[in-house]
Amino acid sequence: MKSVYFVPSGLLTSLFVMLLGSCAPNVTTYQLKPVSGNVSMVDGRSVTRVDQQGIGVVASFEREDIEFVTLDVEVKNLTPDSIDVNPADFKFTALNGQQDTLADPQHIGYALTRPAADPAYETDRLVMKRKLEEKRLKRAKILNTVLMVATIASDVSSSSRSRSYSEYASNRISHSLAYQGIAIKRAVDHGTFANRMQRYDYEEYRWRELALRRHTLAPGESVRGLVYLTKVPDARFLSISYTVPEQVTVPLLFEQELVQQKKKRR
Template sequence: MKTRKNILISWVCFGILAGLSGCAPKVYQLRPVSGDVVRIEGRPTTKAETNGIVVVASYERLDLQYVALDIEVKNKSDRPFEVDPADFQYTALDEEQKTVFITTSSPQKPLMFSAADPIREADRTAYNQEREVKRLKTAKVINTVLLVAAVASDVASSSNRNNHRPERWVQNRVTHDNIYAAIQAKRMIDHGLFADRMQRYDYETYRWKELSMKPTTLRPGESVRGLVYLPMSRDAKYMLINYPVSDTESVMLTFQQEWVKEKQRKK
């Protein structure tokens, strides 16, 4: 009996371990599959050129809801060129690199995404920070009002002759102690949410003002480099990125997007 029991336990443990190994976390990968692809600083990097405008791009990281690309734009033409990171956009492609369409619209439209405008996003983040400060001030006022009301109720019930009996006194103390604890808990939650949100907004401010590519005018021979943030879509197997260099022409780059199981490190 013990032998069968040990065998059964061993098989159960084996099944659990196999299940855990099969549930390895998936990591996001994005790699260029078009243009002149080379490895620079250990990362696959692609380059394409149209009308003297060169775009060099590589995948940087998945940043919250955005795919961050490290992009450099070079002006090899003989004219000034206006660079705006918000002009980058991509069309979602399927496994066969065919356009993915929005099925909810009629007529169907290609599934396309535009890069984030760093100036607009920085302004939006500043507004959100101001809103959070106002929200915390309002919460403080509400908490103060609740506390004053609780103290008034406590004093009034304590002075009531009917509450001098031991059982009524104990009930009164339990009730008001719970009210005070609830107000304190609400205060801690308010401050915790404020700290978490402000921390995120501080990072977003840094992202849009320090890391992202800025709109600029490139004179012949000049270049600009920074991160371009494209909304991430799980519906895309490939991202056909385009950047217009004129009314009729664009620089085109294709990246393959996939989620793969993270390799287990050997102990």
């Protein structure tokens, strides 16, 4: 008689948790800190302030946001004249650990330089993104209908033929799998559509409510918002500049670190 061994349920649970933990992927997070200007700690955050010819810029790292890293920026007009603030006037150049410029993979022979995201432009792009997503779902629905019609036709045709029980069972299994596959594809298509549209809703809120917007500052006024910079994983430093056209350029330097963390499972 064979012996039967029982594994305690607590041990099984521990092994299951360990297996999940070992499979948990690493997540790379971006951390930036200012290393130029008048740097101070405010509410546990490193904040820098740079003043150039009456233009003051206060900046700190806020967070990473999908494809961007974001800075919390305040622009102050200490000049006797009004100035126009445009988030697209923020630009950055990616630097390596020796603070030499990185090459732009898209433009051979040039430094990797990018402007900050323009909220007005990005908001306009969302209209096209939503339309493209609606077209994608429509094409998917048409394809699903074609697949369903073809599967039903095949099912009816094959079921009408006389066959052995094993052939009948095999036919039922194959067509059942086809129906299930179409149902899963339909669910995935609708889920992808819903997730992307939800993301676009957030992006619209981001550009409308959170981002630094175009603004005319009278003397003594200031404006604050988030500035969005495209992620550059290979950069060790970001040399950022804010330019008031034909007046002044305010330089900022942020050090960038990529931190590997275990993704928490819920």
